[in-house]
Amino acid sequence: MVAGALTATLVAVGSGTVASVGVAAAAPALSAPAATQAGAGAVLSNVEWLSDRKVALWIDSPSMGTPIQVQVLLARDWNITPDAKFPAVFMLDGLRATDEENGWTYETDAEAFFADKNVNVVLPVGGESSFYADWADQDNGRNYQWETFLTQELPPILEGQWRTTQTRGVVGLSMGGTSAMFLAARNQGFFDFAASLSGMLTTTSLGMPQAIQYAMIDAGGFDSRAMWGPPSAPAWAEHDPYLLAEHLRGVSLYVSSGSGTTGPYDQPSDIPGVSTNYAGMGLEILSRLTSQTFATKLNTLGIPAQIVYRPSGTHSWPYWEFELHQLWPQLANAIGVPVDKPACSAEGSIGGAAAANGWIGDCLTPAYQVAGGTVQDFRFGRIFDGGSGAQPVAGRIGGEYSRTGGPGGALGFPTSPELGTPDGRGRFNHFQNGSIYWTPQTGAHAVGGVIRDEWARQGWEGGPLGYPVGAEVPTPGKDGAVQGFEIGAMYTSPANGTHAVQGEIMRKYAETGWEGGWLGFPKTSEIPVKDNGRFNEFEAGNIYWSHATGAWTVELGPIFDAWEREGYENGRLGFPISDKFAIPGGVQQNFQFGYVTVMGDTVEVH
Known part of the structure; x- marks a missing residue:
């Protein structure tokens, strides 16, 4: 009744x-x-x-x-x-x-x-x-x-x-x-x-x-x-x-x-x-x-x-x-399940964190041991203590933390509570071996290891890449990894280090087949040049961009060497305005103020 x-x-x-x-x-x-x-x-x-x-x-x-x-x-x-x-x-x-x-x-x-x-x-x-x-x-x-x-x-x-x-x-x-x-x-x-x-x-x-x-x-x-x-x-x-x-x-x-x-x-x-x-x-x-x-x-x-x-x-x-x-x-x-939850209480450092974060609600379980520390589940999240203080993790960030394996995964224990980002768009928790960032537009994604180190060096979410939009994944068929961000991606490989590729240069890189194409992995992040231009170095060439010319590749080899002798974009040829293309008997690449041809062993600057 x-x-x-x-x-x-x-x-x-x-x-x-x-x-x-x-x-x-x-x-x-x-x-x-x-x-x-x-x-x-x-x-x-x-x-x-x-x-x-x-x-x-x-x-x-x-x-x-x-x-x-x-x-x-x-x-x-x-x-x-x-x-x-x-x-x-x-x-x-x-x-x-x-x-x-x-x-x-x-x-x-x-x-x-x-x-x-x-x-x-x-x-x-x-x-x-x-x-x-x-x-x-x-x-x-x-x-x-x-x-x-x-x-x-x-x-x-x-x-x-x-x-x-x-x-x-x-x-x-x-x-x-x-x-x-x-x-x-x-x-x-x-x-x-x-x-x-x-x-x-x-x-x-x-x-x-x-x-x-x-x-x-x-x-x-x-x-x-x-x-x-x-x-x-x-x-x-x-x-x-x-x-x-x-x-x-x-x-x-x-x-x-x-x-x-x-x-x-x-x-x-x-x-x-x-x-x-x-x-x-x-x-x-x-x-x-x-x-x-x-x-x-x-x-x-x-x-x-x-x-x-x-x-x-x-x-x-x-x-x-x-x-x-x-x-x-x-x-x-x-x-065949109990109507009511079992009795529990939050005590010690976890109890203190629960009291300081009332939004997390009442406890659902007693505190229990996990590898390296203690955790307790609450109605709206969990509190973890890895020995250096108890921290709450909840919501979409808590979901991403569970996906990565929680404290037993790559991130380890949380080292901060959930905090707001300076731009007001998102939230984040820091962990022993990485961070998780969330916004309503991008979702929650972990950033760790050398990719996080370089992202942090460039200014975190306030830097050129913005917020992460996906997880770090291995590069197919090559020894490396990549993670997507709002404005580009961060690549890492043992031979070339960790570097960002972004914007119009990223779009051009995609046309070449990413790291699996002829350019290979990036060797630098974006480098500024004259007229607010930019370029990235890659294993087999560079991509240059400017407002006036767009983004184009310059492959390492005779055309690149000739352009170098002329002073790159600062010389009389200026920025590239095409990729290399075939002509009868050879290849050619066009620049703002001329072009370079290669006919057999003959390289000519026009």
């Missing part, structure tokens, strides 16, 4: 079937879902750490033929027990799901709420108007095969390096509430718990296919006939939670809806009981009616469920956030 609300707990009361007006009573004969026919085979193509316990996974889906993003909130004990596995909670979005972020983390406090829960929270991203179903046809540029993806392609990836068990719950709101129920029914044994918050729990009753069609057109211009065919097609019945209710036996069920009248999270209009969220009123009334019909069916079948009819409230996120908090004890019990 939930205090202050009208609740009804349905229990088994006997057998039989009751059909509501306009709702088919017979359960459809389910064909095998496309998921069981397609099989797995999805590939994890990219991982982005958004915090120390929030990751974005990009998964190449064979069924949908495109990368699908799934964000995962990792369990409370993910770091303290690195060998443990955790149950999963799938959180399904509403009709207007975006391709950037699942609405549960964008619109509600779900990330903070689940921080102290020992579950891996699975957040599919995208699927606007999809109902998380396998569609009959492509539409609006999308090949929706969500049931296959969620139940066949995604689980092997979650159960691998993401340490997720086969114990699962699913929570959905609106469209996602409908989907939570039919996915649990169509894939018996896949979910141990299913919750519908303001879902439409009949799809074939009188007028519902038409209502769904209208809503899908309004949310992205999708056609429900591409999803399940015309309303008379069998697929509509095969995805109707009411008709599939029998297949939900054994699943812990939670169903809630408001009444559509103005509630505590609504802005009232001038009409008593009517909010300014007119569309939300109508949708919640429809959810209430279909939820009541569904609950009656469960009652008739003797399938227990927690049914919560709220006395007010519209179809909107604040009510679903509230409902998530209310359903948690039932969800936790269904998937």
Whole structure:
């Protein structure tokens, strides 16, 4: 029961079937879902750490033929027990799901709420108007095969390096509430718990296919006939939670809806009981009616469920956030995790750092040992102590720190708290062996070793390169490394040292094939010359640039030697205005005030 609300707990009361007006009573004969026919085979193509316990996974889906993003909130004990596995909670979005972020983390406090829960929270991203179903046809540029993806392609990836068990719950709101129920029914044994918050729990009753069609057109211009065919097609019945209710036996069920009248999270209009969220009123009334019909069916079948009819409230996120908090004890019990976090306290140097950084929230774990020091997890980050003082690391910087291996990785322990950059654009933490810099535009990236040393010598983010935009990576097929920055890149190789290439010279370098092309690695950073020009030396030549002439290569050899004898850009030839090019019997390169030809062994300056 939930205090202050009208609740009804349905229990088994006997057998039989009751059909509501306009709702088919017979359960459809389910064909095998496309998921069981397609099989797995999805590939994890990219991982982005958004915090120390929030990751974005990009998964190449064979069924949908495109990368699908799934964000995962990792369990409370993910770091303290690195060998443990955790149950999963799938959180399904509403009709207007975006391709950037699942609405549960964008619109509600779900990330903070689940921080102290020992579950891996699975957040599919995208699927606007999809109902998380396998569609009959492509539409609006999308090949929706969500049931296959969620139940066949995604689980092997979650159960691998993401340490997720086969114990699962699913929570959905609106469209996602409908989907939570039919996915649990169509894939018996896949979910141990299913919750519908303001879902439409009949799809074939009188007028519902038409209502769904209208809503899908309004949310992205999708056609429900591409999803399940015309309303008379069998697929509509095969995805109707009411008709599939029998297949939900054994699943812990939670169903809630408001009444559509103005509630505590609504802005009232001038009409008593009517909010300014007119569309939300109508949708919640429809959810209430279909939820009541569904609950009656469960009652008739003797399938227990927690049914919560709220006395007010519209179809909107604040009510679903509230409902998530209310359903948690039932969800936790269904998937076998504690409802409450264990007791913990922050003490010693870590306790002092926590007190000085109140934004980090309450502790989630006790302090525990890692190689070289101590760490403790908090609701909004972690605090590390490597022996020279405790420092907090959080947010996107905390995610990049986890990606690089944390204190056991290349960076070592933090040596500073998170600080703001002088230009006000970004944030950073320093570590024993490097730094992590973040801005909203560039993301969070570690900079370490000789690349950081040279970047620092040039002025950090205030220097010519700006902020890092990627990780340091080995150069393909050559002994060296490169890291991208806003205005260029920093290259390092044992034979040539560490040097920056930037701007128009960088663009010209790209045309030659980077370090793998004929120029090879840079031997200097950019050097100023007359008329505000610039040049870099490379292993096999130079690139020169000026405002008047642009950027051009000069290869080491006879043309370069002739130009050198004339005084480079300061001599009578001036800056290059072309690369070397072929002419009959030889090669030529043009300069501002003349050209050089090489014909066999003859070099001429014109």
